[in-house]
Amino acid sequence: MGNLLLLALYLCTSALLAPARAATPPAPPGAPPVPAPLPPTRAPTTLARYPLDPIWQQARQHLGVATTAANTNAPPAAMKRQNYLPYLQANATYFRRFQEPDGRILDEFQFREVQNATACYALVAAALVISGQDTNFLTSAVLALDYTLQRMVKLDEKSPGADLSIAPAMIAYEWLHPLVAPERRQQWQTHLRAIAPDKAYRDRLTDARTRVTSYNVGALTGEYLRQYNGVGAPAFLYQHLPVQLRNFTVDGMYRDTFAPVAYDGMSRHFLAQLVWHEYAGPGKDTLLELLDRGALTALLAQSPLGEVPTGGRGSQHQWNEAQQAFVFELWATRKKAAGDTLAAQAFKRGAQLSWQSILRWVRPSGELNIVKNAFDPAAQHGFEKYSSHSHFNLLTASMLALAWRVADDSIFATVAPAEVGGFVFELAEFRKIIANAGGLYVEIDTKADTNYHSTGFVRLHKTGVEGVIGPSDSLPSRLTPLAVGIGWSDGDTWKSLAGENFDFVKIPKLTVQKTAPTNVAFTVRYPVGSTNVAAVLEHYDLTPQRVQVTTTVEGTARELRLRFPALVFTGVRATTVRLTNSIATVTLGKSRQTCRIVEPAAAVWRRTGDILAARNGFVEPLESDLGTNRVVYTLTPEVLP
Structure with missing residues (x-):
């Protein structure tokens, strides 16, 4: 009865947004990756101006027009906090089946606890309790936190670290400690005070590690x-x-080893928790400015399907969008508090798009496919070496629980920059170019991490069209260079833009010609410097309906080959691929992608028959030998009637 009374009292006050203050591929799980050499430019101590501010100001103008139109035609949509809770309940219910008597969560395929799965489970279960969504999770949440804290105290230098467990464990503690008996609360506090950072954490500064x-x-x-x-x-x-x-970076993005976009978001989601918890110590102003820039950059870079840009390790995992949902929900409340209604509504819509992106991948059993494909999780298709079904499901859910906690129902979700477009910009240190015209979105990788991706045109998204047929990703160029784009003959061999890996001296150059919601045009020049190709020029012309690409080569190469990665299988569904002379179509359900070669007019597509594993399923390269040093082609994604 005492615990029930405590729970009832706590639920009465749980609507408060602010937390209550209390008296190389990565190494094996638990070990941090080896730092890579830094590029030449870093964020200075005194920050330079925000390079994307002109893009953001331009986007604000477009958002203002689109928001006015949306408010005139229909009332703005309310994104309710409670929308997150049924999914959190289904996810936690699924993984509670794998909870051991000591509280830890085992992975059903690896038969062990993986990374911070138990700590994340404790946080999610605690959210279900304090929200009132399912108070029956109290005992299970307490057991998970018991195990997590006891394990941290016992760590030594040879153990997997607690680097990624301590933050979710602390949030779970904040939410649960008012609900347990004083003896257990005291035990938790004793464990927490006993944590020794030099033993608990692997990634820390030492004399040998700077x-x-x-x-x-x-x-x-x-x-x-x-x-x-x-x-x-x-x-x-x-x-x-x-x-x-x-x-x-000066764009507010966190540059982890080899600059994976996913771990920019991961890091900012952690540091945003300092802001949420009223951090006022040394570096506060710089931290706030960088996080504000990072949130704006992420909002501009978001695809109209809600997705984080692809690129590097960790990409195409659902937690990418979950951390984004939390940051966008938090920044919506911050912009509202600052009186910036337009930005607050844009961030709210960005959070909604992120959330909707994740919902596409919920399995009938209640948990997620952790990567954006539909294979049975036992196949581990598209997984990283460190991915696991339990860990990344519960990590995603824990981030969504944070999004639930900070969300403000009084903020309406109107439109996000991803749906309006009218801009193109470069994220130089992440080697990305992002372009958007009226919700038709292009991502270009100008220097791919060869272990994960290829250089060139890697993503095309459009509102309503299934992202996986986009294409939505490329292949690791170290194994099979493949993105949308050209190759050329060099003697007896074929080379391709997808296989190029530019250094910090030979840097591709972006030149912008036009930016409007109805039309965006720009050129990218790649300084190849090979035997018979000095450079490749790609001119992009985007409208809300299609993108047209004109590619020419500087040099003596006279034979080009255009390649397109056609999705053929998602893990559950097969696509329909049809070729008619210069036109190739890929159809999945009600979504169709059409790639048409405009010049040369006599070009003909052919199937290669090569079936290659990609993050989103299996793809087959389509090819057309052109016999010229110039090609014009269009990609037109559409929703079928």
Whole structure:
């Protein structure tokens, strides 16, 4: 009865948004990746101007027009906090089946606890309890937190670290400690005070290690939350935060090892928890400015399907969009508090798009396909070496629980930049170009991480069209260079733009010709410097209906080959691929992608018969030998009647 009374009292106050203050591919799980050499430009101590501010100001003008039209034609849609909860309940219910008597969550395929799965489960289960969605999770949540905290205290230098577990464990503690008996609360506090950072965390500064990665961001966030809740000291945070701030670009993006976009978002989602928990220590102003820039950059870079740009390790995993949903929900509340209604509504819509992106991949059993394909999770198709069905499901759910907690129902979701477009910009240190015209979205990788992607035109998304036929990704060029684009003959061999890997001297150049919601035009020049090709020029012309690409080569190459990665299987559904002379179509359900070669007019597509594994399923390269040094082609994604 006492616990039920405590729970009832807590639920009465749980609507408050602010938390209550209390008295190389990565190494094996638990170990941080080895830092890579930094590029020449870094965020200075005194920040330079925000390079994307002109893009954001331009986007604001377009948003203002689109928002007025949306409000005139129909009332703006309310995105309710409670929308997150049924999914969280289904996900936690699925994984509760794998909870051991000691509280840990086992992975059903690896037969062990993987990374921070138990800590994330504790957070999700706690959210279900304090929201009132399912108070029957209280015992299970308490057991999971018991196990997590006991494990942290026992860690030594040879154990997998707690770098990524401490922050979700602290949030679970914040939400659960008012609901348990005083004896258990005291036990938790004893464990938390006993955590030794030099033993618990793997990614930390030492005499031999002068750089830290995104793993450390999780640890320093957890250390701040320990201090905030009165069970820790600030020394670890104050030692590492200044170093971590130097890992940001002037665009506000966190540059982890080899610049994967996913781990920019992962790091910002951790550091946003400092902002949410009222951090006011050293570096606060710089941190706030960088996170504000990062949130705006992510909002501009979001695809109209709600997705984070693809690129590098961790991409195409559902947690990419979940961390984005949390950050966008939090920034919507911050912009509302600052009186910026337009930005608040745009961030709210961005959160909604992120959430809708994840919902597309919910399995009938209640949990997610953790990668954007429909294969049975036992196949581990598209997984990283460190991916697991339990860990990345529960990580995604924990981020969505944070989004639920900070969401403000009074903010209406109108339109996001991804749906309006009218801009093109470059994220130089992440080697990306993002372009959008009226919700037709293009992503270009100008220097791919060869272990994961290829260089060139890697993504085309449009509202309402299934993203996986876009294409939505490329293949690892180290194994099979493949993106939308050309190759050329060089003697007896064929080379391709997809296989190029430019250094910091030979940098592709973006030149912008036009930016409007109805039309965006720009050119990318790739300084190839091979035997018979000095450079490749790609001119892009986007409208809300299609993108037209004109490609020419500077040099003596006279034979080009155009390649298109056609999705043939998602893991459950096969596409229909049809070729008619210069026209190739890929159809999946009510979505169709058409690639038409405009020049040369006599061009003919052919199927290669090569079936290649990709993140989103299996693809087959389509090819056309052109016999010329110039090609014009269009891609037209559409929803069929």
